[in-house]
Amino acid sequence: MAIIYLAGLQGIPQELNEAATIDGARGWQQFRHITFPLLTGAMTVCMVLSMISALKIFDQIAVMTDGGPGFEAETLTYIIYKVGFGELRQGFGTALAMVLFLIILIITVFQVKVLPKREVQL
Numbered sequence: 001m002a003i004i005y006l007a008g009l010q011g012i013p014q015e016l017n018e019a020a021t022i023d024g025a026r027g028w029q030q031f032r033h034i035t036f037p038l039l040t041g042a043m044t045v046c047m048v049l050s051m052i053s054a055l056k057i058f059d060q061i062a063v064m065t066d067g068g069p070g071f072e073a074e075t076l077t078y079i080i081y082k083v084g085f086g087e088l089r090q091g092f093g094t095a096l097a098m099v100l101f102l103i104i105l106i107i108t109v110f111q112v113k114v115l116p117k118r119e120v121q122l
Contacts, residue, residue: 001046008042009035037120044115048108055104076100 012035020030058077065073067082074082076096084093 001050004042004046005039008039012038040115040120044111047115048111051107051111052104055100055107076103 016034016038017030020034025033055075056077057075058081061067061073061075061078062081067074067078077100080093080096080100083096084090
């Protein structure tokens with residue numbers, strides 16, 4: 001994520017900040033009106049990638065809690081693993097994986113449709 005934000009920051013022309021300084025804009029005003037709007041493209045990418053990785057979390061749950069006390073820490077990916085490999089019901093595990101795919105697809109399409117409306121083009 002840091003590399004994506006760094007690339008977004010490097011893509012902002014310095015002339016815009018210099019012009020804002022000449023016009024009397026302070027640091028916070030430059031960030032709010034120049035830097036932040038021009039970083040929304042990078043923010044969209046980071047939000048989509050973070051959401052996908054959050055929905056696919058498996059290894060921390062499997063290693064640390066093994067599903068948690070009771071069933072508190074089980075996620076869909078952990079249930080897919082437990083059903084597909086633990087109970088040897090690969091068909092049901094594959095069906096759950098398709099449900100996870102559809103959930104990620106729907107949320108990603110929604111984010112890609114809604115978030116770019118805030119983006120500013122140079």
